[in-house]
Amino acid sequence: MKFRLFRFRGGVEPASHKAATNCHPIARLPLPKRLYIPLQQHIGEPAEPEVEVGQRVLKGQLLARHQGSVSAPVHAPTSGVVSAIGDHRAPHPSGLPVTTITLESDGEERWIPTDPPADPHALTPAEITARVKAAGIVGLGGATFPAAVKLDVGARHRIDTLIINGGECEPYLSCDDRLMREGAGYVLDGVRLIAIALGAKASCVAIEDNKPEALAALQAAAADHPDVTVLRVPSRYPMGSEKQLVKTVTGREIPAGKLAAEIGVSVHNVGTALAVCRAVRFGKPLVSRVVTVGGGAIRNPRNLVVPIGTPVADLVAFCGGFTQTPHRLLMGGPMMGQILPGLDVPVVKGTSGIIALTAAEAHEASQRACIHCGRCVDACPVGLVPLDLAARVRAGRIDDAAELGMGDCLSCGCCAYVCPAHLPLAHWFNYAKGEINARREAQRKADATRALAEARQRRLAEQAAAKAASRPRPAATSTENDR
Amino acid sequence: MSWSSRADGVPPSAPHVHGSASVPHTMRTVILALSPATLFGVWLFGWPAANLIVLSVLAAMLAEAACTALAGRAVRATLSDGSAVLTGLILALCLPPWAPWWIAVAGAAFAIVVGKQVFGGLGQNVLNPAMLARVALLLSFPVEMTAWVVPQPWLAAGSPGFVEGLAITFGAVPLADGVTGATALAPLRGADGGVSEPGSVVALALGMVPGSLGESSALLLLAGGLWLTARRIVPWQIPLAILGTLALLATVFHLADAQRFASPLVHVMAGSAIFCAFFIATDPVGAPVTATGRLIFGAGIGMLVFAIRTWGGYPEGVAFAVLLMNAATPLIDQYVRPRRYGRTRSGAPLPAGAAASEKRDG
Numbered sequence: 001m002k003f004r005l006f007r008f009r010g011g012v013e014p015a016s017h018k019a020a021t022n023c024h025p026i027a028r029l030p031l032p033k034r035l036y037i038p039l040q041q042h043i044g045e046p047a048e049p050e051v052e053v054g055q056r057v058l059k060g061q062l063l064a065r066h067q068g069s070v071s072a073p074v075h076a077p078t079s080g081v082v083s084a085i086g087d088h089r090a091p092h093p094s095g096l097p098v099t100t101i102t103l104e105s106d107g108e109e110r111w112i113p114t115d116p117p118a119d120p121h122a123l124t125p126a127e128i129t130a131r132v133k134a135a136g137i138v139g140l141g142g143a144t145f146p147a148a149v150k151l152d153v154g155a156r157h158r159i160d161t162l163i164i165n166g167g168e169c170e171p172y173l174s175c176d177d178r179l180m181r182e183g184a185g186y187v188l189d190g191v192r193l194i195a196i197a198l199g200a201k202a203s204c205v206a207i208e209d210n211k212p213e214a215l216a217a218l219q220a221a222a223a224d225h226p227d228v229t230v231l232r233v234p235s236r237y238p239m240g241s242e243k244q245l246v247k248t249v250t251g252r253e254i255p256a257g258k259l260a261a262e263i264g265v266s267v268h269n270v271g272t273a274l275a276v277c278r279a280v281r282f283g284k285p286l287v288s289r290v291v292t293v294g295g296g297a298i299r300n301p302r303n304l305v306v307p308i309g310t311p312v313a314d315l316v317a318f319c320g321g322f323t324q325t326p327h328r329l330l331m332g333g334p335m336m337g338q339i340l341p342g343l344d345v346p347v348v349k350g351t352s353g354i355i356a357l358t359a360a361e362a363h364e365a366s367q368r369a370c371i372h373c374g375r376c377v378d379a380c381p382v383g384l385v386p387l388d389l390a391a392r393v394r395a396g397r398i399d400d401a402a403e404l405g406m407g408d409c410l411s412c413g414c415c416a417y418v419c420p421a422h423l424p425l426a427h428w429f430n431y432a433k434g435e436i437n438a439r440r441e442a443q444r445k446a447d448a449t450r451a452l453a454e455a456r457q458r459r460l461a462e463q464a465a466a467k468a469a470s471r472p473r474p475a476a477t478s479t480e481n482d483r
Numbered sequence: 484m485s486w487s488s489r490a491d492g493v494p495p496s497a498p499h500v501h502g503s504a505s506v507p508h509t510m511r512t513v514i515l516a517l518s519p520a521t522l523f524g525v526w527l528f529g530w531p532a533a534n535l536i537v538l539s540v541l542a543a544m545l546a547e548a549a550c551t552a553l554a555g556r557a558v559r560a561t562l563s564d565g566s567a568v569l570t571g572l573i574l575a576l577c578l579p580p581w582a583p584w585w586i587a588v589a590g591a592a593f594a595i596v597v598g599k600q601v602f603g604g605l606g607q608n609v610l611n612p613a614m615l616a617r618v619a620l621l622l623s624f625p626v627e628m629t630a631w632v633v634p635q636p637w638l639a640a641g642s643p644g645f646v647e648g649l650a651i652t653f654g655a656v657p658l659a660d661g662v663t664g665a666t667a668l669a670p671l672r673g674a675d676g677g678v679s680e681p682g683s684v685v686a687l688a689l690g691m692v693p694g695s696l697g698e699s700s701a702l703l704l705l706a707g708g709l710w711l712t713a714r715r716i717v718p719w720q721i722p723l724a725i726l727g728t729l730a731l732l733a734t735v736f737h738l739a740d741a742q743r744f745a746s747p748l749v750h751v752m753a754g755s756a757i758f759c760a761f762f763i764a765t766d767p768v769g770a771p772v773t774a775t776g777r778l779i780f781g782a783g784i785g786m787l788v789f790a791i792r793t794w795g796g797y798p799e800g801v802a803f804a805v806l807l808m809n810a811a812t813p814l815i816d817q818y819v820r821p822r823r824y825g826r827t828r829s830g831a832p833l834p835a836g837a838a839a840s841e842k843r844d845g
Contacts, residue, residue, distance in 0.1 A: 012502065014500060171500060253824055255833040256823070256824075256826045256832035256833070257825075258825070262835045328495055334499040334500040336497045339495050339499075357499055362500060363500060363502075364501065365501070365505060366560075369506075369564075369605045370606045371509075371605060371606045371767050372772060373509070373767035374770075374773065374777075375504065377772045377773055378774070380821075382823055383821035385772060385816075385821070405823050405826075405830070408826075413497050417500065418502050419501075420506045420508070420509055427496040427497075
C-alpha cells in the first residue's frame with residue numbers, strides 16, 4: 001500500500017543527542033541481586049499478587065494477575081525467591097511508595113516451561129490477543145496502556161491501518177532505534193501478528209529520518225512482506241504522539257474525544273511489537289526491556305537490556321556512574337519524562353530511558369514576563385493558544401481555560417520548549433488538566449449522589465404507595481383520600 | 484537532592500530541555516539588526532544625532548529602573564531584558580536628528596512610564612511605547628518634531644563638531660534656517676508628484692535625504708530586517724503584509740492617476756515604512772499571535788499608512804497606523820485562533836466518519 005505523508009501543525013526540532021548512545025550495540029545488564037517489581041506498571045487497575053513471601057518462582061512465572069478490564073499481569077523477571085511484598089518507592093516525582101514485590105534472584109535464570117504455538121500466524125485474532133494479555137504487555141513507548149485492550153478494539157471497530165510507531169522523537173532516547181537495527185526481523189514478525197489480531201489490511205512502520213540504519217534494517221526485513229510498508233517520516237517532535245503520527249501517515253485526524261480505532265487506525269510502539277513477537281511466537285512474557293542510559297552526566301551512555309524491577313542505581317553504575325552530579329535525573333525523554341526521586345527506584349515496563357542531564361544541557365533560566373511573541377502558538381501541535389491558556393490558569397480561571405481547549409493539550413511541552421520567557425507552560429497546563437479532571441470527577445460524584453438520593457425518594461414513595469394499596473380498603477372514599 | 488529543585492522554586496517538570504530562545508537574546512538581536520541603520524544615521528547627521536540616541540536610551544533605562552523600584556521588583560533583572568534599551572533606541576531613531584535634549588528625555592520617559600509601566604511592565608502594554616511617545620511628542624511639540632535637517636555627513640564641511648553638537652542638542656543655538664528641509668514624504672501628498680524620477684528613489688534607498696534619525700537608509704533597514712526575519716526573531720507575515728498592502732494600494736492609485744499619487748517604490752522606500760514593517764510593528768507585545776492574525780494586522784497597518792499619507796493631516800502615518808492596529812490586536816486574537824486538532828473551526832469534534840483529509844491546519 002502506498003502512503004502519502006501529511007504534515008502536522010506545529011512541533012519543534014530539539015537537538016537529538018542520540019549519537020552518544022545509538023552507535024553502541026545493546027548491552028546486557030548483569031543480573032541484579034534484587035529486583036523490585038511494582039504491581040502497577042500500567043494504566044488501569046494494579047495487578048493482584050499471586051505469590052507469597054518466601055515462595056520460589058521461575059523466570060516468567062506469574063507474580064500478580066490482572067484485575068478489571070484495563071490492567072496487566074506482572075511476571076518474574078528472573079528465577080529466585082519472593083522476599084517481600086510491600087511498599088517501595090515508585091519511579092515517580094512524588095517518590096510515594098507503591099505495592100511492590102521484591103525478588104531475590106538465585107542467579108540461575110531458570111525459565112518456566114513455555115507453550116509456543118506451532119505456527120503463530122495461524123492463530124486467530126482472539127488467541128493472539130489472549131497471549132498478549134497473558135504476557136503482561138503494555139505500550140512500551142511510555143504510555144503503558146495495556147496492549148491487549150488496544151488489540152481487543154479490533155473486534156469492535158474495523159481497523160484498516162496499523163501504524164507502528166518507530167518515531168522515537170524524544171531527544172536522547174535511542175532504545176527503539178537499536179531495537180529496530182538489531183531485532184528488525186522480530187519487530188516485523190510482531191507487526192504482522194498485531195495486524196492479524198486487529199484484522200488490519202495494511203500496516204506501516206513509521207521511522208523518523210534521523211534513523212537511517214533502523215529504516216534500512218526494517219526495509220530489508222519487510223522486503224518479503226508486501227502487507228507491511230516501512231515509512232520514512234520527518235524528524236519532528238512530537239512525531240511519536242499518536243495523534244500527530246496518525247495525521248502524518250493517513251492525513252486524517254482523530255476526532256476530539258474519540259479513539260484512533262474509531263477512524264480505523266491503531267498505533268503501537270516498535271518495542272511493543274517486539275514484545276508481542278516474543279510473547280506470541282515464543283510464549284515469553286514481558287520481563288525485560290531496552291533502556292537508554294544517557295545524558296551528559298553519564299560516563300558511558302548506552303542502551304541496556306534490563307530485567308523489569310532493576311534499581312536505577314544498577315544501570316547508572318554499569319554505565320560508569322556520573323561524571324558530575326546530574327542537574328536533572330529523568331525517567332523517559334527530556335521533553336515528557338519525569339524526574340526521579342532517587343536512584344533506588346526500579347525500572348518498570350514504561351521506562352524508555354534514564355537520562356541524567358547536566359545544567360548546560362537543561363538550558364534552564366529564570367522566568368521572565370510573557371512578551372506575547374506567539375512562538376508557543378506556532379509550536380503547539382494541537383492548535384491551542386498556550387499564552388492565553390497560561391494567563392487564565394495563572395489567574396485561577398480554570399473553567400475559562402477549559403473553554404479554550406485546555407483538555408485538548410497533549411502535555412508534549414513544545415510551548416515551554418520554545419518560550420523565550422522560560423515560562424513553565426506545560427507545568428501549569430498539567431496542573432490545570434488535573435484540576436479540570438478533579439472538578440469533573442467531583443461533579444460526577446455529586447450527580448451520582450443526587451441520582452441515588454432521588455431514586456431512594458422515589459423508592460420510598462413507591463413503597464408507601466404499595467403499602468397503601470395493599471391495605472384492606474375499608475371504603476372506596478377513604479382510598480380516594482389516601483392518594 | 485540537586486535534581487529535584489530549581490533556582491526559582493518552581494518544581495522541575497517536563498520539558499527538561501529548552502530551546503535557545505530568550506527574551507534578552509531576542510532584544511539583543513533586534514538591537515544588533517538596527518545597528519547598521521543607527522550608525523548610518525549618526526554618520527549622516529553627526530554629533531547631535533549621537534547625543535540624542537544616548538539621551539533617549541539612558542532616559543528609558545532610568546525610567547524603567549525608577550518604575551521597577553517603585554513597584555518593588557528586581558531592577559537589575561528587569562533592565563537586563565533589554566526592552567527599555569530597545570524602546571529608547573527605536574524612539575531616538577524616529578526623532579528629528581537635531582531635536583533638543585528634552586524631546587528625547589521626555590519622550591523616552593513617557594514611552595516607558597505611560598506607554599509601558601503603568602500597564603504592568605513588559606508584555607502587559609497594549610500600545611507600542613515608542614510610537615505612543617512619538618505621537619505624544621508630535622502633538623505636543625509640532626515645531627521641534629518637524630525640524631528636518633538636511634544631511635550633514637560626519638567630517639563634511641557643514642557637520643557640527645562635538646562641542647557644537649552639544650550646543651545643538653542642549654539648545655544653546657537655534658537651528659539656522661538653511662539647514663532644514665522638507666522630508667521625502669512631503670511630496671507624497673502634493674499635487675506636483677515630482678518625486679517619481681529615479682534619482683530621488685536611489686537617494687531614498689541610500690538615505691541621503693532629510694528625515695528622522697534612523698529611518699533614512701531604506702536599504703540598511705531592509706538588510707537588518709531581512710536578517711531578523713531569517714533568524715525568525717520577527718515573523719515574516721507582518722513585514723510582508725505591511726509592505727505588500729502599501730505597495731498594492733500605491734500601485735492601484737498610481738496607475739489611476741500618476742500625477743496625484745506617488746509610485747509604490749517611493750511609498751515603500753520613503754519615510755519609515757520599512758523601519759515600521761520590520762522593527763516597530765513587529766514588537767510582539769502589541770501584535771497578534773497567530774499567522775493569520777499577523778497578516779490582518781500588517782494589512783491594516785499598510786492600509787492606514789497609505790490612507791494617512793495620502794489623505795491625512797500628517798505627512799507620515801506610521802505611528803498612528805501602528806497604534807490603531809495595536810488597539811485592534813486583542814480583537815484579532817480573540818477571533819483568529821488556530822483550528823484545534825480533531826475539531827472543526829467552531830470547536831466541535833470532527834465527525835467520526837470523516838475520511839476526507841484536512842489539507843492544512845490554520
